[in-house]
Amino acid sequence: MRRPSLLLAAALMMATTASSWAQDATEGVPNVKQPEQQNVQAQMRDTWQAIKQFSVEQKDQALAALSQAMTALDEDIDHARANIDENWQDMSQEARLQKQEALADMKDKREDLGEEYQQLKAASADNWEVAKARFGGAWEKTKDAWAELTAPQPKAAD
Numbered sequence: 715m716r717r718p719s720l721l722l723a724a725a726l727m728m729a730t731t732a733s734s735w736a737q738d739a740t741e742g743v744p745n746v747k748q749p750e751q752q753n754v755q756a757q758m759r760d761t762w763q764a765i766k767q768f769s770v771e772q773k774d775q776a777l778a779a780l781s782q783a784m785t786a787l788d789e790d791i792d793h794a795r796a797n798i799d800e801n802w803q804d805m806s807q808e809a810r811l812q813k814q815e816a817l818a819d820m821k822d823k824r825e826d827l828g829e830e831y832q833q834l835k836a837a838s839a840d841n842w843e844v845a846k847a848r849f850g851g852a853w854e855k856t857k858d859a860w861a862e863l864t865a866p867q868p869k870a871a872d
Contacts, residue, residue, distance in 0.1 A: 758853070758856075758857040758860070759857070761779075761783050762850055762853050762854075764779075765779060765780060765846075766846060766850055768846075769842075770837070770838075770839045770842035773837070773842065776834075776846075777831075777834065777835055780831060780834070780849075781831075784824075784827065784828070784831065787824070787856070787860070788824070790860075791820060791821075791824065791860075791863075794817075794820075794863055794864060795817060798813050798817070813863075816859070816862045816863040816865075817863060819859050819862065819863075820856075820859045820860065820862075820863045822859075823852070823855050823856040823858075823859040824856060824859075826852050826855065826856075827849075827852045827853060827855075827856045829852075830845075830848050830849040830851075830852040830853075831849060833845050833848060833849070834846060834848075834849045
């Protein structure tokens with residue numbers, strides 16, 4: 715069966731390209747590298763689309779690909795946090811509050827994703843599909859939190 719190995723290759727390729735999601739500064743947040751929204755959304759969607767095709771027999775491959783994707787996401791979250799900190803003085807009070815809330819939400823969603831990953835890891839043949847669906851729901855919520863975190867904010871008034 716070639717299709718599952720092609721899906722795994724695609725998922726691993728997408729997971730390893732997460733660090734390439736950053737682009738030049740976006741308007742409203744000077745000198746902050748913001749991931750290109752449509753690219754990030756497509757990368758996350760495509761990763762999940764590939765992984766959800768995996769059967770329980772391919773569990774180890776799916777877990778390895780997801781682990782890589784989550785590690786890349788953690789790195790991206792750290793970069794986003796550092797960029798926000800670096801540009802804190804250039805943000806309006808409202809933008810600061812929005813970024814703080816978005817960071818807190820991202821942290822919560824990432825924690826939930828980790829918990830669902832552990833459930834997926836522990837899943838048996840009997841509950842693989844249910845665990846995979848639950849992980850997929852957490853993945854989507856994390857993707858939405860990422861979009862909110864990386865949304866451009868207006869500059870502080872001079």
